[in-house]
Amino acid sequence: MKILVIQQKMIGDVLTSSILFKVIKDEIPNAELHYLINTHTFSVVDNNPFIDKFIYFTKEAESSKKELFKLAKSIRKEKFDVVIDVYSKLSSNIITLFSGAKTKISYHKFYTTSIYTHNVKRHKTASTKAGLAIENRLLLLEPLGIKIATAQPKIYLKEEEITNAKTFLEKNNIHLNKPIYMVSVLGSGLRKTYPFEYMAEVIDTIANQTKGSILFNYIPNQLTEAETVFNLCKPETKKHIKFDVFGKSLREFLAITSHCTAVIGNEGGAINMAKALNINTFAIFSPWIDTATWGTFESNHHINVHLKDYKPELYANKAEKEMKNESLELYKIFKPAFFTDKLKTFLN
Structure with a gap:
């Protein structure tokens, strides 16, 4: 059986959908x-x-x-038996439609039901700690006779990558026998980024509580914003921050993260990747992001904090997504004091 899984766009989505492959291989080797x-x-x-x-x-x-249809044509030549369209947007609708696959699976949408042979309705409430992002993806396997409640994404690093990261950290006077914290200081956009002055307070708490090494997760075009957060931290905190120590590629970042005690900060790709590396996480959710979907595997090792937990009245009769346009104002309300005790307990 030849199967194509489609998941475009974001890193977190691609990582999360990768759970399907092991599950399928286990059932259909x-x-x-x-x-x-x-x-x-x-x-x-x-x-x-x-x-x-x-x-x-x-x-x-x-x-x-023209290029989209060229891609669709090349996929048709592969003669897939099954297409599982997790992305389920116009581009993947077209690719699936022209794939020639006998079995076409995606999520139920009234305007695309004719394209797919199986239109799976998403669950609205999570039944496991895996969260809806994972549970709903696993539902896409049921038309293949595969039923499983939960699975966890995993990132597969090579031993060489892990060793090189260890050497890199030691060369920068970061000792692996002491705590190392990767801080996700910036989100993927302004509406997913905890206010800089609040993030600096969080970092101050980490430094004061642990005396460990603190690394910043940012990409080159975010340098100015990362420096702003750094400058807002207390002088004593700055001594613990290794600002210039970061991976030059995503794989290097992953290898460095594999040596960290925890990843703390804005919910997003870095948090999801840390979980896939079996690293502890403390995620600060944007006021408009749904924790039921993306607050995966919450436990003492994976903590999620959300404004809704502390100010539920702000969300009366509203879903988180409805708050997207108000996110910046809501962030101002979501001060670190709400969850500082929870952070300290996590660090302990």
Whole structure:
């Protein structure tokens, strides 16, 4: 059986959907599994032993109808038996429609039901600690006769990558026998970024409580914003921050993170990747992001904090997504004092 799984766009989505491959291989060992993803997301699924082949949704296919149909045509030539469209947007609708696969699976949407042979309705309430993002993806396997309640994403690093990261940290006077904290100081956008002055308070708490080494997770074009957060920290805190110690690629970041005690900060890709590396996490959710979906595997090792937990009256008769346009104002209300005790308990 030849199966194509489609998951475009964000790194966190691509990582989360990668759970499908091991589950399928466990049930159908001889299945040939292909993964259609955006090129920039490859690093989180590189070296995954359950994925046989990658197909890339390029920037050209994203911006050109001609290139999109060219990609769809090349996929049709692969003669897939099954297409599982997790992304379920116009581009993946077109690819699935022209795939020629006998079995086409995606989520139920009234305007795409004719494209798919199986239209799966999402659950609205999580039944396990895995959360809806994982549970609903696993529902897409039921048309194949595969029923499983939970699965956890995993990132597969090579031993060489882990060793190189260890050497890199030691060369920068970061000792692995002492706590190391990776701080996700910035979100993927302003509406997913905890206010800088509040994040500085969080970092002050980490430094004061642990005396450990603190690394910042940011990319080169976020340097100015990361420096702003750094400058807002107390002088004593700055002594613990190794500002210039970071991976030059996503794989290097992952390898460095694998040596950390915990990842703390804005909910998003870094938090999801840390969980997939079995690293402790403390996630500060944006006021408009749904914890039922993305607050995966919450436990003493994976803590989520959300404004709704402390000010439920603000969400009366509203879903989190309805608050997106109010996120910046809501962030101002969500002061670190709400969860400082919870953070200290986590650090202990």
